[in-house]
Amino acid sequence: MKCIKVAMSMTLSHFTDAERFRAFRSDSTRWLPIALDIARSHGLDVSSPQVFATGTNLVVGFGEKLILKIFPPLLLAQFVSERGSLTQLAGRLHLPIPGIVAEGMRDGWPYLIITRLAGTLGSEVWPSLPEAQKERVMRQLGETIAAVQRAPLGPLSQIEPRWDAFMRRQMQGCRSRHERLGLAPKFLAGLDDLLSDATDLIPMDAPPVILIGEYIPENFLLACHNSEWSLAGLFDFGDVLTGWRDYDLLGPSAFMAAGRPGRVRSLLEGFGYAKPDYALKRRLMALMLLHRASDLNSHICIEGWQDKANDLVELQDLIWAG
Structure with a gap:
């Protein structure tokens, strides 16, 4: 209960420049509790989260099958692009791409829960x-x-x-x-x-x-x-x-x-x-x-x-x- 209350008391801030956001992203202690709270709200097993240090957005893996991607409002265009591409290309390629399992918004930050690919x-x-x-x-x-x-x-x-x-x-x-x-x-x-x-x-x-x-x-x-x-x-x-x-x-x-x-x-x-x-x-x-x-x-x-x-x-x- 204590972890959940801590997460609920934390909020995702809005950043006006990319440098400040990158510093925020690099310190997962500042945002991982919120990511875990989002995952729990969708019924995900959060016992062994894997934080992806590289990339542009906040990305956490849950087990071998699911990934949570959280997009800052600063990069809203990336969310629109990712969501639209995965929707449009679904079933149209011979090569696997992630599928959208769920989506939502937290403190004005949109997120996607997508399938994790093997390889x-x-x-x-x-x-x-x-x-x-x-x-x-x-x-x-x-x-x-x-x-x-x-x-x-x-x-x-x-x-x-x-x-x-x-x-x-x-x-x-x-x-x-x-x-x-x-x-x-x-x-x-x-x-x-x-x-x-x-x-x-x-x-x-x-x-x-x-x-x-x-x-x-x-x-x-x-x-x-x-x-x-x-x-x-x-x-x-x-x-x-x-x-x-x-x-x-x-x-x-x-x-x-x-x-x-x-x-x-x-x-x-x-x-x-x-x-x-x-x-x-x-x-x-x-x-x-x-x-x-x-x-x-x-x-x-x-x-x-x-x-x-x-x-x-x-x-x-x-x-x-x-």
Whole structure:
């Protein structure tokens, strides 16, 4: 009874900036009792909660089957995106995604209770996979991206920002962003030409598709069967956009392909593209620089890439080799 009374006397505060919220999230003693109280109200077994330290929101696992995600009002858009995506994609993919078990609101913070997927976090397995199995997973990722994009938008069509407004805003801030992040002058020198090309290369008014934005090892699960690793689940739909389909090739290209022709080919073929030509590489290079999380110095997983390319054209050939 004492624990319940303590939880009921605690409230979730409203934060006006992300830094204060991150500090709050990092100290689970300040919010875990409330999370446990929410879980109890839905009849969950709270005897062995697992706090997930990484991620954006407050996330707690309960047993092997359920997860509670609590979203601060500051990140209400992520709740809308996650809820809408899980609802819209339910039953439409060959790959498991979380199902919504319950939802609610606590002190103005919306939350979801979702099913917990089986498998091993991709980031724990990916570095040690043999090359042939990396190519296999890349092909499966391409196929999964294409499958997500075949799903109808439904309520996700109302997600903001809209693609054309998002792209134009990213273009306006692109140079200042990459100057601030320390992109080498030899790459900055070609930025204006690339942005000029981008207005023709990137469709602004084509029929939009669902864009997850982060097909990276931290957001999918793998499972091993007969010594073969395969995709086993996809999660984290808090950053969904709608727009041009190629945008979702960027995460695997930057974080996983490592400029290896076999991986690049597997990803693109799984997605439905043939060997990358100049126009596709140029468009992907533009989109990579315009991505909402773009930071080439931190995100391109090719050792020594800054010394292997002299300009953006050589860089696009290095990233999408083959």
